[in-house]
Amino acid sequence: MDLLDIRNLTIEMDGPHGRVRVLDKVSLQLKEGEVHSLVGESGSGKSLLAKAVIGVLNPLWDVTADRLWWNGKDLLAMTPKQRRAITGRDMAMIFQDPLAYLDPNATVAEQITEAIPAGDVTGTFLHRRVDRKTRVANLLHRVGIRDHDAIMQSYPYELSEGIAQKVSIAIAIAHRPKLLIADEPTTAMEPSTKEQIQRLLGKLAVSQNMSVLLITQDVASILPATQRVSLLYCGQMMEHGDTEKVLERPAHPYTDAMIKMSLQAHAELAPKSRLPSLPGAVPTLRHMPIGCRLGPRCPYAQKQCVKAPLVRHREAQSYYCHFPLNEPES
Template identity: 50%
Template sequence: MILLDIKNLTIELETAEGLIRAVDRVNLTIREGEIRGLVGESGSGKSLIAKAIVGVLNKRWHITADRFSWAGQDLLRLSYEEQRKIIGRDIAMIYQEPSRSMDPTAPILEQLIESIPDSELESSWWGRPFERRKKAIALLHKVGIRDHQAIFNSYPYQLPEGVCQKIMIAMAIAKKPKLLIADEPTTALESTTQAQLFRLLASFNQLKGMSILLISHELETVARNTQTLSVLYCGQLVEAGETATILKQPLHPYTDALIKSVPEFQPDLASKQPLYALPGSIPTLQHLPIGCRLGPRCPNARKECVKTPVLDRLQNHYFSCHFPLQGKK
């Protein structure tokens, strides 16, 4: 069953000079029980797409799409109240900067308790405060926080960023959502805790059937923990498909460059040999190239690249390039 189905998502920013198209006609599909990766450089629009899904972008951002459906319901056609009801029930998000996403005026215990929905409680109303506290302790233990007493009465600004990240994850999984969006969930965590987190997410996926959208700029992290992958560059979708297929045979020059830049995927690379890197840097929103946005940096660019390529398909492998690396079969 398809949970999230987005076609030609466009996100534009309202400025004094006019609208700037930060995300350009991106397609994204997530099925029930699927772990999909969304990867790209910083500034490629990954977090914007995530925030558009959960509906937290402010009014300066204009969102349009040919299709934006959740479990068959078109969210863009619903009222704001109906959208919030569906999203609040079925979708949770782990934000990139957890300490800024939490209430600075409320202690951690209060925020954790509020994140536990009534549907998860079994006690009568007079026993619910105790049950909520018990569940809050269990949530902290699940994400690797053992000394819950030292955390409960603290405020977000009093805690390290890594601890706030764990608390944010605990709050996200409290309502057992159908879709969990993890935006750079391991940024402030040490390596052992990162491994623990991914094992936790994998267990929710396998045991509860939870779908996960894993967002990161680290290709190796996404590749190890996802079944399918979407690659963004500067707000455009350049490639999508099964993770193993894309890593084995990338069709877009940008995806190929990402793979070549990761030592883990280059076993034959000699010691001290420099990694592959595309020339130049990602453009700013105010100076976006016309057509294919990779054009100025692409080693295979030709005059046809001034036109925006359409999303093409090779079996279940999607790519957006006038001159794919392997060619069409």
Template identity: 50%
Template sequence: MALLDIRNLSIEINSPNGRIKIVDNVNLTINEGDICGLVGESGSGKSLIAKVICNAAKESWIVTADRFRFNEIELLKLTPNKRKKLIGKEISMIFQQPLSYLDPSKKIGKQLIQNIPHWTYKGRWWQWFGWKKRRAIELLHRVGIKDHLDIMNSYANEISEGEGQKVMIAMAIANQPRLLIADEPMNALEPITKAQIFRLLSSMNKNQGTSILLTSNEINSISDWCSSLSILYCGQNAESGSKESILEMPYHPYTNALLHSIPNFKQPLPHKGRLNTLKGTMPLLEQMPVGCRLGPRCPFSQSKCVIKPLTKHLKHREFSCHFPLNLRENQRKEKENVFIPLTISL
């Protein structure tokens, strides 16, 4: 069952040169209890989509969608107060650079206690006094912080990036959300801390059934933890589907470039060999290409790419490309694997 179902989401802004479509008809589906990876370069629109889901969009943004359902409720049709109440109870978000979102004038413990909602209390009435402090300590222990007294008595400038990220996760899960959005939570962290946070999010998903939307610009770093992937480029859908099918045989050239962007150090590299990178850079907002936005950088682009490709569906896979890769090879393998029963006539 789809917990979050978005179809043809568009985000536009007004500029001196006219209206610019930052996010162009993006589809996104997150099933109940899944970990979905939203992958793309910086500037592809991952954080914008996450903020729209969390009702943190700016007033100047023009947000439209054919379908924007959370738990079978159309969010864009709700009043602002009802939407804020529903999202505040069911959805939480972990932001990038957590130390910049913490109040530098308040201790961590006080900020964490203030973020614990009253409706999460499930004890007896005589246990009400001091329950938020006990709950804050429990949340810190859950995210892997053992010395809770030191963290709760510290200010934001006195803790490390890894500790700040864990504190931000503790604040995000204080309301026991059904959907947790982690917007590049491993940015600028050391590998050991990254592995700890990944294991923490995975345990939340398995033990509590929390659905997670994990955004990143490195497909290889999150592929071990996600069950499905959705690839974005310049606000357009490139490809989406199960993790195994995308990693084994990508259809979109951009997905293929992301998978081969990091060298395979298991094999010897040629001396002064070139890295597998796409030529060019991400275009500016005012200079978005017509049609497929990857066209000017794509090594397989042709004149037909000036027309935006339609989204094609093939066995739980979606991709938007006029000239997909590996499509014929995959169809050939599927035909070879088809079981044809033998009939023996007596």
């Protein structure tokens, strides 16, 4: 059974020009202990999907799904109190701007201590105080911070961006969640810091048997430990499946374009050279194309693309395209 099972998730909102479908029948499954990367350009709906899972969407938005299950339980059928209980116990989320996420008025030690479940600390007052400090130090060690004494007494504004992100990860894993959602955790970081955070998330997934949903704009930023990857564009799922299969033989033109636009694919380019890119830009909510939303930008689009494509399967891949790439020869 999947830990997280999403089938045909749709999110609609009322705007000044009528109702807009922000997410259009998106499906995603996540197994226990799996690392899954969700890739897409800014505005594709990645963060909305994460917020729908956590349960922090605007209550005025209309959320429907054939299935939005957590460990076999229907999240949409739960009361807000039941959703908060599951989120607080089994899920955690880290964000792309750790300094905005951390409390500027509390030390690192105070913020991590607050995240440790009360039931984990027992004994006398003095024993609990020592135990909390030890647990905070252990959490900082687990995320790669060795000089824990200095960091514990620091305030967020005194930390570098990389250290602040490690602290936010320590807070997220303090209650040993089953699912960690990382919403573009390395955006705007320098390459060395980015690699540290990526390695850390991969190690945590393995060592704690924790599922990780990594949200990113860049195919090159997906974790080396990623088992499956999904490509989302403009609220529609383009392709998903086994990471190695999808990246080696992409079926959808959008997947192919995202791979070719990656810096990793052009490591030998001369400085200031132009990277290949899709023409045009992500459409606004007021001007969503009909059918396949990539159609106006797709180099392979034809008349049939004005109709939404049905899901098709190939080995360990699933994709939504009328004219897929890299089809096996018959």
